[in-house]
């Protein structure tokens with residue numbers, strides 16, 4: 444018996460030493476960036492754990508700023524430092540301008556000539572056409588200027604509704620989500636899409652429906668990682684996405700048909716909206732549905748989570764909350780905040796920047812190598828998936844003083860902005876695939892945040908102290924709070 448135990452022990456020891464030798468050989472001779480040893484078949488899936496943004500930042504501390512992992516048959520390369528991000532998004536910008544598009548998204552855009560932005564695997568002709576239209580007719584500074592009144596109206600409705608909830612516990616994220624959704628839908632087709640009061644849907648739109656679509660698109664699809672599952676949709680992700688989108692499309696179809704009848708655009712008594720522009724450019728109903736849903740999916744969660752994280756940080760950091768309230772009291776006084784006030788509120792803008800440093804709405808910029816290339820002396824093969832870990836960049840102790848602390852004042856004298864030219868801070872990405880929603884986001888997020896802080900004092904429920912507020916995050920398409928932010932508003 445003792446002999447057999449010894450045998451097992453020696454066998455395990457030999458296997459362990461063999462494992463170490465193989466690992467060392469792989470690191471030494473592999474042309475790919477270094478990384479943890481992949482298990483057979485599973486690869487490195489287990490290394491991602493429940494919080495991939497944190498696990499990958501920790502792996503970068505061990506293996507370096509550019510690492511690679513095997514996710515089934517797919518190679519994932521992750522950049523986690525300013526230098527590595529510069530290589531990916533600036534020096535090799537053209538080669539890294541592809542996107543990894545999951546089969547789930549392919550399933551819903553089949554046959555539509557890929558008139559999509561986020562779903563374009565590379566910068567194709569159709570991607571360029573659509574991006575030009577979106578940047579000129581929906582998200583340009585001129586259009587954002589022209590639609591100021593609609594934005595202010597949505598924020599006013601939010602403040603009025605919260606005033607009626609004084610002293611009650613509210614799930615702030617739900618209300619901000621609805622405000623962002625209605626702001627975007629006003630731009631798209633001049634109508635609200637969700638009821639602010641009860642989060643109920645107008646047509647097929649509901650928070651749950653949008654959240655489900657986002658969840659389906661961000662859940663790893665086995666078919667993306669193992670060729671034998673390709674086309675089988677065994678998790679049902681494609682099927683469920685098609686169902687959820689079908690509900691959205693059903694409600695928009697009648698709207699689109701109505702506009703067709705009124706001779707493509709310039710519907711009576713209204714300024715031209717984005718639906719008019721799409722119709723005038725000859726897009727089909729299915730193509731329009733896909734484009735509209737894409738704008739909702741990319742535009743709502745990103746802006747509303749930014750506001751939610753900012754409020755959570757301000758509740759936790761009462762000094763910053765006091766400074767912001769004082770700035771607003773001094774500059775705005777008893778008035779409501781207008782869009783035109785934003786440029787003279789530097790501390791407010793610093794709060795937004797600091798929030799996006801610690802809690803980037805898009806924590807991993809997803810890219811795809813369209814050709815094989817050499818980066819930092821490693822080979823990145825064609826079709827490798829690339830993630831730029833913005834969560835790690837924002838907390839890099841070699842670039843940021845006291846990186847984990849929420850200190851908006853660090854941005855007051857800083858040259859860092861949102862334009863994607865300083866790679867230690869790129870919450871909206873960089874280069875040709877940079878976020879086209881930037882002109883809208885930099886107006887909507889501060890306007891909502893400032894209005895919430897200027898109109899109410901905020902309290903945590905159940906006598907929770909600010910120090911106890913849970914700040915855990917989970918990674919989907921956006922970086923969401925694990926626990927919703929429940930707060931009690933009291934009008935000032």
Ligand code: HEM
Pocket residue numbers: 542560561562574627737738739741742743745746749799803804805808809869870871872873874875876877878879880881883884888
């Ligand atoms: C706080 C708000 C937002 C943040 C932090 C954010 C961040 C980002 C980031 C990091 C990317 C990837 C950029 C890259 O690959 O270099 C992106 C892409 C994109 N964003 Fe945003 N975004 C926000 C709001 C919006 C809004 C309001 C819209 C539209 C209504 C929007 C539409 C898009 C689209 C369509 C893409 C894909 C562009 C392409 O692939 O060509 N975003 N966003």
